[in-house]
Amino acid sequence: MSTRYGMVIDLDRCTGCGACMIACAAENNVPSLPQATARTGLTPMLVRRVSNGMEGQARREVFVPILCMHCEHETPCVSVCPQQAVELDKGTGIVMQMPQRCLGCRYCMTACPYHARYFNWWDPAWPKGMEKSLNPGVAVRMRGVVEKCNLCHARLHSAEEKAAAAGKREIDPADYVPACVEACPTAAIQFGNLADKDDPVSRAANSSDAFRFLERIGTEPKVYYKSGETWVKALKESVSGVEVKRG
Amino acid sequence: MKITRRDLLVWSAGATAGLVFTPVPYKLLGDLSIWTQNFPWIPQPAHGPVDVKESSCTLCPNGCGMRVRMAAGWPVGVAGARTNPVSRGALCPLGFAAHQLNWHPLRLRTVRHRGQASSWEEARTAFSKACAEGPIVIIDGYPGRAASQHFENFVQKQHGVYRVVLGAESRALTPYEKWSGVPAAALGYDLENARTIVSFGAPLLDGWSTPGRFTRLWAERAAGMAEPQLRLIQIEPSLSRTAARAWQWLAIRSGGQAAFAAGIARVMLEEHLVRASGPMPALTLAESAQQSGISPDAIRDLARMIVAQSPAVAIADDDDPAIAALNVVLGAVGTSGGIVQRTKRAKSYLSAEPVIPSARAVLIDSTVPWDFVPQTDAEVFRFGAWEGGPNKADWLLPAPGFMEELTDIPTAPTSAVETYAVAPRLVKAPPEVQSAVQFLGQADPDLMPVDKIIHTRCENLFRARTGTLCAQQTTPVATIPSVEKLEEQLRNGAVWMGEPQHPGGVRCKLSDWPQATRSECPPCDSLASWRAPVLPPLASKLYQESSLREESDRRNA
Numbered sequence: 030m031s032t033r034y035g036m037v038i039d040l041d042r043c044t045g046c047g048a049c050m051i052a053c054a055a056e057n058n059v060p061s062l063p064q065a066t067a068r069t070g071l072t073p074m075l076v077r078r079v080s081n082g083m084e085g086q087a088r089r090e091v092f093v094p095i096l097c098m099h100c101e102h103e104t105p106c107v108s109v110c111p112q113q114a115v116e117l118d119k120g121t122g123i124v125m126q127m128p129q130r131c132l133g134c135r136y137c138m139t140a141c142p143y144h145a146r147y148f149n150w151w152d153p154a155w156p157k158g159m160e161k162s163l164n165p166g167v168a169v170r171m172r173g174v175v176e177k178c179n180l181c182h183a184r185l186h187s188a189e190e191k192a193a194a195a196g197k198r199e200i201d202p203a204d205y206v207p208a209c210v211e212a213c214p215t216a217a218i219q220f221g222n223l224a225d226k227d228d229p230v231s232r233a234a235n236s237s238d239a240f241r242f243l244e245r246i247g248t249e250p251k252v253y254y255k256s257g258e259t260w261v262k263a264l265k266e267s268v269s270g271v272e273v274k275r276g
Numbered sequence: 277m278k279i280t281r282r283d284l285l286v287w288s289a290g291a292t293a294g295l296v297f298t299p300v301p302y303k304l305l306g307d308l309s310i311w312t313q314n315f316p317w318i319p320q321p322a323h324g325p326v327d328v329k330e331s332s333c334t335l336c337p338n339g340c341g342m343r344v345r346m347a348a349g350w351p352v353g354v355a356g357a358r359t360n361p362v363s364r365g366a367l368c369p370l371g372f373a374a375h376q377l378n379w380h381p382l383r384l385r386t387v388r389h390r391g392q393a394s395s396w397e398e399a400r401t402a403f404s405k406a407c408a409e410g411p412i413v414i415i416d417g418y419p420g421r422a423a424s425q426h427f428e429n430f431v432q433k434q435h436g437v438y439r440v441v442l443g444a445e446s447r448a449l450t451p452y453e454k455w456s457g458v459p460a461a462a463l464g465y466d467l468e469n470a471r472t473i474v475s476f477g478a479p480l481l482d483g484w485s486t487p488g489r490f491t492r493l494w495a496e497r498a499a500g501m502a503e504p505q506l507r508l509i510q511i512e513p514s515l516s517r518t519a520a521r522a523w524q525w526l527a528i529r530s531g532g533q534a535a536f537a538a539g540i541a542r543v544m545l546e547e548h549l550v551r552a553s554g555p556m557p558a559l560t561l562a563e564s565a566q567q568s569g570i571s572p573d574a575i576r577d578l579a580r581m582i583v584a585q586s587p588a589v590a591i592a593d594d595d596d597p598a599i600a601a602l603n604v605v606l607g608a609v610g611t612s613g614g615i616v617q618r619t620k621r622a623k624s625y626l627s628a629e630p631v632i633p634s635a636r637a638v639l640i641d642s643t644v645p646w647d648f649v650p651q652t653d654a655e656v657f658r659f660g661a662w663e664g665g666p667n668k669a670d671w672l673l674p675a676p677g678f679m680e681e682l683t684d685i686p687t688a689p690t691s692a693v694e695t696y697a698v699a700p701r702l703v704k705a706p707p708e709v710q711s712a713v714q715f716l717g718q719a720d721p722d723l724m725p726v727d728k729i730i731h732t733r734c735e736n737l738f739r740a741r742t743g744t745l746c747a748q749q750t751t752p753v754a755t756i757p758s759v760e761k762l763e764e765q766l767r768n769g770a771v772w773m774g775e776p777q778h779p780g781g782v783r784c785k786l787s788d789w790p791q792a793t794r795s796e797c798p799p800c801d802s803l804a805s806w807r808a809p810v811l812p813p814l815a816s817k818l819y820q821e822s823s824l825r826e827e828s829d830r831r832n833a
Contacts, residue, residue, distance in 0.1 A: 041500030044481040044491060045517050050818045052372040055353060058321065061813035070821035078823045086527050090520040092824075129309045155319055156813065159379035161350040163321035171313045211355055214366035214488055215495035257500050 033101070033122040033224040034180055035251035036210070037233040038094055040261055042217035043076070045092030050074050052212030053096075056181060058163045060153040071147045073097070073178040074209050081260045091261050094209070094218065097145045097178040098242070098250030099124045105248060106137035106146065114175075122223075122251055123180050131174040138175060142243050143250075146177045180220075181207040223251055240265040324348025330357050330747075330769020332685045332699045333371050334678065337418040337443065337643075338486040339685030339697055340367050341771060344375065351375035351679060351703060356488065361746045361773045362691055366488025373812035377678045378703065382663045382810050384674035385708050396710060399657065399671050404719060406637035406655050412436040413635045414712075415650065417443075417643030419461065419625060420686035422729035423713045427641070429723055430716045437632050440625040441644050445485050446689040448478070448592040451600035452615060453626055455784035462622035464692040465589060466779060467493055469613035472507045472581075472588035474540075476533045476599050480508065480591065481518040485690040498523060507585055509578070511536060517824075526578070529569030534598035536575070537590065538789065539564025541605040543579035550583060554605035557598075557789040582606070587613025597790035610782035617781040618687065619694050619774070641712045642675035646809035659712045664809030675712065680705035684730050694774030696737065698730060698766045734763040743774040 053059075053074040065071070074096045081089040100106075104124055106115045114130035115137055117123075128149075138146040152172045155163070163169065166183035170176060188204035202221065210220040221230030233239060234253040241250050242265055256262055295301060314320075327346045332339040341360025345353035354375050358365035377383075387394045389402075406412060412434055414427040419440045431438045442450070442460075449460040467473065467490060473480070480490050498504035499521070510522035511533060519525040528536055538557035542564065544550045557564075565572045582588045589608045592599035608614030635654040646664030650656065658669030661677040685697040713726055724732075737743070738759040745751045745762065747770035756762045766772065811819075818824075 039500065042495050044521050045824055046369050046482065046487075046491075047815075047818060047822065047824050048367065048369040048372055050822065050824075051369045051812075051814055052355070054814050054818060055373050055376070059814070059817075061817035065817060065821065067821045070817060072818065072821050075822055076824055086525070088515055090515060092517075092520075129306070129313055153318060155376075156379050156381045159376055159813075160319035161322050161348075162352055162376045162379065163319065164345075164352050165321040165323050165326070165347045167321075168313065169318055169320065171315070171318060208355075212367070212372055214356075214491040215499060216492075217495070217499075257502070 031120055031122075031224060032222050033251060034220070035099065035122070035223040035230060035234065035253065036096075037219045037230050037239060037253045037255055039217045039219070039233075040091050040093060040254055040256040041258070042215045043092040043094065043213075044215060044217075045076055045078060046214065047076055048212040048214060049094055049209035049218060050076055052208040053178070053181075056164055056167065056183075056208035057179075058153070058167050058169050060151075060155055060169075062151055062154060064151065069148075069150050071149065071176055073145075073147065073176060079264065089258070089260065091256070091258070093254070093264070095143065095145055096209070096252065097124060097180075098143050098248070098252045099178075099180065100248035100250050102247060102249040105140040105142060109136040109140045111136070121185070123182065123185075124177075125179060125182065126175065126177050128168075128170045128174040128176065133173040133175065135175060142246060142248065146175050149174050149176055184208075238262070242267075321352070322348040322350055326352075329700075329702055330359070331679070331702060332360070332697045332769070332771070333367065333374065334683055334685070334699050335368075335370060335374055337685075338363070338688040339695075339699070340371060340486055340488060341365070341697070341769070342367060342371060343769075344679070344702060346702065349703075357769065359747055359769070360488075360697075360771050361693075362486050362688055362695055362771075363488035364492050366491060368483045368487045370812060370815055373814040374678050376812050376814060377662070377810070378680065380662055380810050380813065383677065384660055384663050384672065385706065386674065388672040390670055394671075396673075396715075399673060400715070400718060402655065402671065403637060403639070403657060403715070407434055407719065410634055410636035411632060412637040412639060413439060413632060413650075413652075413654070415439045415441060415638065415640045415644055415648075417441050417641055417645065418686075419623070422684045422726045422733065423641070423711070425729050426713050426716065426723060426726055430720060433720065433723075437635070441648050442625060443689060444594050445478075447595040448600075449615070449690075450595045450626055451597045451790070452603075452609060452782065452784060453624065455600075455604070455786050456609070456782045458617050458782050459622045459624040459626075461625060461689075462617050462619050463615055463782065464618045464687075465591065465690050466587075466613050466616045466692045467589075468692070470506065470587050470589050471613065472509065472585040474509045474511065474578075474582060474588065474590040475518065475522075475593075476537065476590060476596065477510075477512045477516075477593035478591045479516065479518050479593070480510075481521055482516065484518075486688045489688075489691075494521075507581075509582075526570055526574070529567065532568035532570075533592075534596055535559055535564045535567035536570060537596075537598040537602040539568065539570075539572075539575040540579045540582070541602050541789075543576050544583060544605055547576075547580075549579060550605060550607055554601060554786055555789045557601075587611065589614045601786060601790050604784045604786050609784050610780050612779045614779070615782065616692050616777065616779040618692055618777055620777075620781075639712060639716075640669070657715075659715075660809065661709070662810040673712075673715065674709040676705040676709050677703075679703045680709070681711050682726060682730070684726075684733065693776055694743075696733070696766070696772040697770075698763075700767050731763060734766060735759050737772055738762050743772055746771045746773055 076094045112130045114127045116125045149172050188200040192200045210218045219230045221228040239253045239255045329344045340363035341357030343355045343357050344351045356365040356367045428438045449463045453460040497506035508522045509524045510519040513530045538559045561572045590602045637655045639657045642659040656669040657671045659673045659675040661675045679702040682701045687694045741754045
């Protein structure tokens, strides 16, 4: 049975602290450039604040972490990339972005219905000396390429190496946990194998409260959201549930 | 055989066409793309042996447990340590990028005297001269550490004064100290046994106290549940992130918290919902409703619900005595699920004036929030790892940054149980920085060094034979064979946790309902809560690029 890595994000548990965003950026060596704005910055994981549109005491808000949805079916970014820089890994279900192949045409950004892809506008740079704090497991990307969430693929590599060293073919699930999942203080983000019916993530994805954004377009995203509130579930018909600020 | 020009052209064309079917052009293309990713001006991560160290965060007094991934001797990643019994694997967002702080552009690296570059030698001379002329004051931000004891030892020998700047969470406990005599540093909230928490603007889900403690509790007992085991009621004028996730949010009028607390207390006492254990507020229910902007019916309903869902406790965002008095009326002081005494050994930090008038020098430790400005004419020696903006210190002294010095972590301010941890030095500090402890140690070499004080504290824990050591496994201290073994484990990230105390040790004597004015906090004259002097660059970036923080917060970022 092939693995299908996916996530279930419980929006009722998300407090919008932003720990997932910061842990993701630190893990993936995202530079903190002062010239970057909400339109031009790199945020492979972006938490958006969404309201029910009411005012006063009736107002309700929810925090929606948006990342690459790792679409399974007719993955839009894969189908438009002229460079084969995006690939759906048949073994894991992870939609991989390979910056070395990317020529920066940004077709994939246009094609992505979730606006979860980001263009690298500038050479990566850090304050003097801070390059020593970069994660050695992840290569620094040049300007002119598109970036997105790879489900912390470097951590999957490490887990595979560890399993191989122990003479095992399968990794220990505890060895492969993306940075955002590890950082979430309320365990709102669950990660696991959607193809395994006994996996808690698979069970959560099949619960009545689970939904996916823009499910009607048929791309079969592997990032599910969950909420018990009706107005939150209604967000699924919108683009990533929220008004898009970028672009 | 004669080779013609035509042969040469045919051969060239064939070779070119054939080349397409060989790996050469693709390999060259691949190499080219890799080469263009590795221009010499592109920073590259340090490579070397990777190791994971367990420690505790020192950004604030709460000391969350953390795992630090080190590569080539440098920290390259931070994650929460699940072995910490209080933070339980969670960190605040800033903690995840804290390892980058040491290279922050605003890192202090030179001694400055009134804005001009100076030297450590000159600073030492000026400090020694001031010490010789009169008493000195040392102001600390995280009391109870080995460094704090070092400061106290120094001022004792110099006939000086030791003062503490308390954070907002600690200040919220100071009214109980005044009414019960139990030091605020010995008090904590027994959140684990509460069924209702009424938060008066305290950012419980936004970094309050040890962030993992309440967020994990809320996630397990409240998040997404229609009838939660733990009800969080947020009383706040605006829809903060805590209010957004609370079971109930009451949009109160700004400044109406004390009146609202008085209204709830009045309903409880008038309707005999609680045993009369506190004074009747002077405000009528109508006045409370008018001042708070919440209807009398809503106040009544809330008071009844709080009592029905007890144990309940009210948490203030600062030292508002009206909210503390509400807890007294509610019977939440000295009871399970309320405010409990965790130790009998704590000191009181509520004492005299912030700075004595005759002081010749004021030394401010780097743990004191940057925007604290002492009201004094004495010469001010301000230690800091990062420059947080304008400040009135005469001397600006660069201190060690994150993970650059050995320190110990006493119990977090609001914890219901005693803990003790040690944060070892994981990164070598730059030669141009010095801690306040080193600075004082040079002024008086006879002072006991921090290392030795930590060892003595470990000996005390070992001799007491109580509590457990929380690491990968939980070990009772009584079974640890030697003090060296105990100290080694603590220095490797283990956390000592004391035995839970009986909650009945605090009794408040309150005859009149307190005035709505906030009590005086001796050394602190400007701060609302602990604030970082600078944010990790990644945090600044992400807060600017997301809609997570309110405008005022973004300006701070």
